[in-house]
Amino acid sequence: MLNRISLRQIEYFVATAESGSIIIASERIHVSSPSISAAIAHIESELQVQLFIRQHAKGLILTNVGEHLMKECQEILARAGNLYALAANYSGSIRGPLKLGCFSAFAPMLYAEIIHGFAHLYKSVQLDVCEGDQEVLLSGLLRNVLDVVLTYDLNIDHDLIHFEPLASLPPYALFSKEHPLAEASAVTMEELAEHPMVLLDMPYSSDYFISLFKQKKLSPNVVKTSKSSEVIRAMVANNIGYSILNVRPKINYSLDGKQLVRVRISGEQRPMQIGLATAKNAVLNTVAQAFISRCRAFISDQYISGMDAPHFYDPHIRVKDS
The missing domain is CATH 3.40.190.10 (Periplasmic binding protein-like II)
Known part of the structure; x- marks a missing residue:
């Protein structure tokens, strides 16, 4: 079965092609260089082509097939943008309250793109956010005080709570x-x-x-x-x-x-899974479903909003700020 090429990976490729540099593309779209490199490698592997040639004086130069693919990808991104514009015209249909819980240790990193971005997109939503530890959040779900919780897969009672993992976070x-x-x-x-x-x-x-x-x-x-x-x-x-x-x-x-x-x-350690928790006895309204869809788009092993994605964390290199 073929792996899919995501819109996000296409965006990373186009940004690199337009700038001629992974570093410049990283600064332009605010995504880490390893994430961009991995996206390009995935596209090359999936399509069985080479997209760039590296030249010391000129940086990354598109191959012939890379030139043609960039034009196609630019059109794909433009068409995708039209879809979002069309959906925005109907965003008023997403309205009402959402009681959201978020694990306090990673709330500052997820807030801008996921939580604030959702509230900005759906202005008719009344968003109430609770930050807390796992005990507080799970209790809120079971008491129906919270609709959706962004948290870890710790101490989940799967008979009462549905947990959808989105990304692994190794220790x-x-x-x-x-x-x-x-x-x-x-x-x-x-x-x-x-x-x-x-x-x-x-x-x-x-x-x-x-x-x-x-x-x-x-x-x-x-x-x-x-x-x-x-x-x-x-x-x-x-x-x-x-x-x-x-x-x-x-x-x-x-x-x-x-x-x-x-x-x-070193060795094998159980990672924490970051994901979405909901009470099994709860009926999710359209607001909750819309928020869940946003989380799926912004949290994965390839990309986690506000964090370095663990999927591209090189296990052989120390991570330090320059």
């Missing part, structure tokens, strides 16, 4: 620039267990992080805890200890301006 180790393991290309759970750890102590999340050690019959040396992911990042940046997290902010600095380094954890 990684987070260090200050001065930490002795910050220069490693990868670290083991055994190495981490020997160093002080600061733990994100949210309901069910902390159990997940501790379980990564337990499956290796290890115990972490937890010296500090916090319920705030930003406080955890500040503790790490000030070299109080390392931490293990799943969300991947685009900027690897703490709020006090100190650099952080992400390092891959």
